[in-house]
Amino acid sequence: MAVNSARLPEAAAGRAHSCSTCAFTNLCRNDGIDENVVAQVEALLVDETSQYAEGQHIFREGDPFDSIAAVRGGTVKTYVLDREGREQVLGFHLPGEVVGLNAIHSQSFPCNALALEPVVLCRFSFRRMSELAALIPDLQSRLFRLLSEDIGKAALLSGDFSADERMAAFLLSLSRRYARRGFSPTRFNLTMPRTDIANYLRLAPETVSRVLRRFRDDGITQIDRRDLRLLDIGRLESLALPVLRH
Amino acid sequence: MAVNSARLPEAAAGRAHSCSTCAFTNLCRNDGIDENVVAQVEALLVDETSQYAEGQHIFREGDPFDSIAAVRGGTVKTYVLDREGREQVLGFHLPGEVVGLNAIHSQSFPCNALALEPVVLCRFSFRRMSELAALIPDLQSRLFRLLSEDIGKAALLSGDFSADERMAAFLLSLSRRYARRGFSPTRFNLTMPRTDIANYLRLAPETVSRVLRRFRDDGITQIDRRDLRLLDIGRLESLALPVLRH
DNA sequence: CGTTCTTTTGATAGCTCTCAAGTCGCGTGG
DNA sequence: CCACGCGACTTGAGAGCTATCAAAAGAACG
Numbered sequence: 001m002a003v004n005s006a007r008l009p010e011a012a013a014g015r016a017h018s019c020s021t022c023a024f025t026n027l028c029r030n031d032g033i034d035e036n037v038v039a040q041v042e043a044l045l046v047d048e049t050s051q052y053a054e055g056q057h058i059f060r061e062g063d064p065f066d067s068i069a070a071v072r073g074g075t076v077k078t079y080v081l082d083r084e085g086r087e088q089v090l091g092f093h094l095p096g097e098v099v100g101l102n103a104i105h106s107q108s109f110p111c112n113a114l115a116l117e118p119v120v121l122c123r124f125s126f127r128r129m130s131e132l133a134a135l136i137p138d139l140q141s142r143l144f145r146l147l148s149e150d151i152g153k154a155a156l157l158s159g160d161f162s163a164d165e166r167m168a169a170f171l172l173s174l175s176r177r178y179a180r181r182g183f184s185p186t187r188f189n190l191t192m193p194r195t196d197i198a199n200y201l202r203l204a205p206e207t208v209s210r211v212l213r214r215f216r217d218d219g220i221t222q223i224d225r226r227d228l229r230l231l232d233i234g235r236l237e238s239l240a241l242p243v244l245r246h
Numbered sequence: 247m248a249v250n251s252a253r254l255p256e257a258a259a260g261r262a263h264s265c266s267t268c269a270f271t272n273l274c275r276n277d278g279i280d281e282n283v284v285a286q287v288e289a290l291l292v293d294e295t296s297q298y299a300e301g302q303h304i305f306r307e308g309d310p311f312d313s314i315a316a317v318r319g320g321t322v323k324t325y326v327l328d329r330e331g332r333e334q335v336l337g338f339h340l341p342g343e344v345v346g347l348n349a350i351h352s353q354s355f356p357c358n359a360l361a362l363e364p365v366v367l368c369r370f371s372f373r374r375m376s377e378l379a380a381l382i383p384d385l386q387s388r389l390f391r392l393l394s395e396d397i398g399k400a401a402l403l404s405g406d407f408s409a410d411e412r413m414a415a416f417l418l419s420l421s422r423r424y425a426r427r428g429f430s431p432t433r434f435n436l437t438m439p440r441t442d443i444a445n446y447l448r449l450a451p452e453t454v455s456r457v458l459r460r461f462r463d464d465g466i467t468q469i470d471r472r473d474l475r476l477l478d479i480g481r482l483e484s485l486a487l488p489v490l491r492h
Numbered sequence: 493c494g495t496t497c498t499t500t501t502g503a504t505a506g507c508t509c510t511c512a513a514g515t516c517g518c519g520t521g522g
Numbered sequence: 523c524c525a526c527g528c529g530a531c532t533t534g535a536g537a538g539c540t541a542t543c544a545a546a547a548g549a550a551c552g
Contacts, residue, residue: 082488088405104394130387134380141376147393148350154400159334160448160541163508194531202406204509209532225517225531242328406508409540440499450541455500471499471549493552500547507540515532522525 021096021181022070022122023146050123052115058099060112065103067123071095074119075191078111079199089200091153092116092192094174096181101150116191157202161243166201167211168239171221175230186233190226267342267427268316268368269392296369298361304345306358311349313369317341320365321437324357325445335446337399338362338438340420342427347396362437403448407489412447413457414485417467421476432479436472 050069052058058069058076076093090111093099103109104126133140156169179185190197194212198205215221220236222229230236237244296315298304304315304322322339336357339345349355350372379386402415425431436443440458444451461467466482468475476482483490 080491082491102394102397105391105398110398130383130390134383134386137376137380140380140386143390144376144393145351147390147397148348150397151348151393151399152351152356153397154404157404158400158448159403202404205530206510206532206534207508210508213532245326245328439497451499452501452542453540456540459500496549496551498547498549501545503542503544505540505542508538510537511535513532513534515530517528517530519528520526522523 022072023096023098024070024122024124024142050121052119052121054115054117056115056119058113058115058119058121059109061109063109065100065107065109065126067125068101068129069099069124070122071097071099072120072122075116076119077114077116077192077196079114080111087199089196092174092196092200094177094181095183097177098146101147104147116196155245156243157200159243163201163203163207163211164214164239165243166203167208167215168236169243170197170201171228171230172233172236172240172244175233185230187227187229190228268318269342269344270316270368270370270388296367298365298367300361300363302361302365304359304361304365304367305355307355309355311346311353311355312372314347314372314375315345315370316368317343317345318366318368321362322365323360323362323438323442325360326357333445335442338420338442338446340423340427341429343423344392347393350393362442401491402489403446405489409447409449409453409457410460410485411489412449413454413461414482415489416443416447417474417476418479418482418486418490421479431476433473433475436474 052074061080071093073095076099078090078093078099080088080090082088093113099113099121100109102111129139129143133143156166156173161169174188174190175185178188192200194208195205198208201208203211212221212223216223218235220230220232222231298320307326317339319341322345324336324339324345326334326336328334339359345359345367346355348357375385375389379389402412402419407415420434420436421431424434438446440454441451444454447454449457458467458469462469464481466476466478468477
């Protein structure tokens with residue numbers, strides 16, 4: 001029962017923590033922003049408490065783009081379907097991360113987004129956020145950086161790396177991202193099924209199973225179902241080096 | 247001698263055409279923008295005529311980020327070096343396309359950029375462009391879209407596609423991008439060596455050679471050294487379908 | 493005209509996929 | 523409480539695609 005929420009720090013119960021670890025930090029909070037601007041920022045929160053049950057779609061490919069969402073809780077999977085209906089997983093979005101940035105260009109979502117577990121979102125009107133960005137240089141800069149950050153994110157998929165390298169990089173990526181948001185970097189739940197991991201890493205599910213078994217046999221991880229502990233991060237890092245480059 | 251410049255439309259000789267097919271269209275041109283703003287836009291061009299010879303670096307990994315560049319002529323290759331010094335090609339930038347967007351986040355270039363042939367760039371100060379974007383909503387919007395567009399660009403590399411699918415998608419991508427800028431979509435030069443294509447597609451150079459030979463044998467292309475003609479775009483499209491999805 | 497780099501071609505090995513079967517966990521209903 | 527069934531996961535054996543190794547042919551350069 002190693003649900004991630006169980007590892008949430010004490011302070012995380014309230015909204016304050018969620019926002020302090022969110023990618024939009026300093027946007028929702030008052031830090032160094034004019035008071036009457038804060039009111040406008042608050043007004044951006046279109047539907048602060050939108051919730052989704054496991055298996056529900058947040059948006060689907062082709063849906064008109066109007067708002068950006070930040071994940072407050074749960075895991076969101078983005079994916080596309082090819083001509084033959086086969087799924088291609090594009091990524092997983094953890095608490096504090098943003099979903100939908102790739103929709104700005106075409107003004108419609110280029111992929112589907114699904115809740116892998118109960119999900120809570122903060123939604124922002126992108127139009128209003130743009131208007132505000134023109135008034136607050138720091139906000140504009142933050143948006144530019146957020147967008148820029150995502151451009152180089154495909155490294156995990158792009159290289160012709162071995163199954164071990166991909167898996168190590170994947171686990172390490174999860175670890176670091178959880179750590180950044182205040183969760184344990186050494187123990188967390190794989191909130192997605194093996195098939196989704198395999199699909200994301202462009203491996204067969206059987207290969208994922210075999211690699212995870214080897215990692216366990218080698219003492220790198222301890223894993224029971226989806227409950228994962230990283231025992232030897234150093235080894236993981238050296239395995240993932242070709243993928244992550246640092 | 248099928249140099250691309252030889253296929254440049256008549257109108258392309260002057261600056262007008264170059265700019266009309268550039269990713270920053272409507273930024274350099276006066277269309278619908280206040281006249282005294284145009285002066286400011288002009289002022290953005292830091293070094294309009296910066297040129298690079300084949301083999302010269304435009305920037306290197308770690309260089310401080312200050313400006314974005316649009317390719318006016320030539321081809322730019324971006325790449326990184328891993329721990330062992332092996333090169334990893336990230337992409338090719340053709341005339342009219344933008345280089346350096348992924349540097350905004352970290353304020354320094356995360357990769358190297360090399361001129362594969364004589365290159366002419368338009369450089370823009372990103373700081374000044376941001377300031378101007380706050381004044382011109384359309385410019386801000388254009389920048390957001392430009393950034394968003396690049397986020398989903400890694401599809402060519404990300405999937406576990408066959409060598410044929412990758413190559414077909416690569417050739418088709420070049421064709422479409424050249425067409426978009428006013429060049430011939432059916433005949434152009436591969437401005438990069440086979441090794442770079444192989445590296446970019448995550449294939450061995452030998453595999454690239456074999457695939458190109460098969461394409462030629464099958465009447466899909468006609469190729470002599472780097473002079474390439476696409477004879478059967480329909481077949482290319484059906485091959486590339488799993489990669490490009492349309 | 494030799495040197496060097498690029499490209500091509502051939503033979504072999506290896507990693508991962510595919511196919512197939514079996515195991516485990518868990519909710520359902522008897 | 524236990525049998526059942528379903529889905530997720532694991533495990534095993536063989537095939538295929540591409541990388542690797544090796545070598546030669548071809549173009550570019552001085």
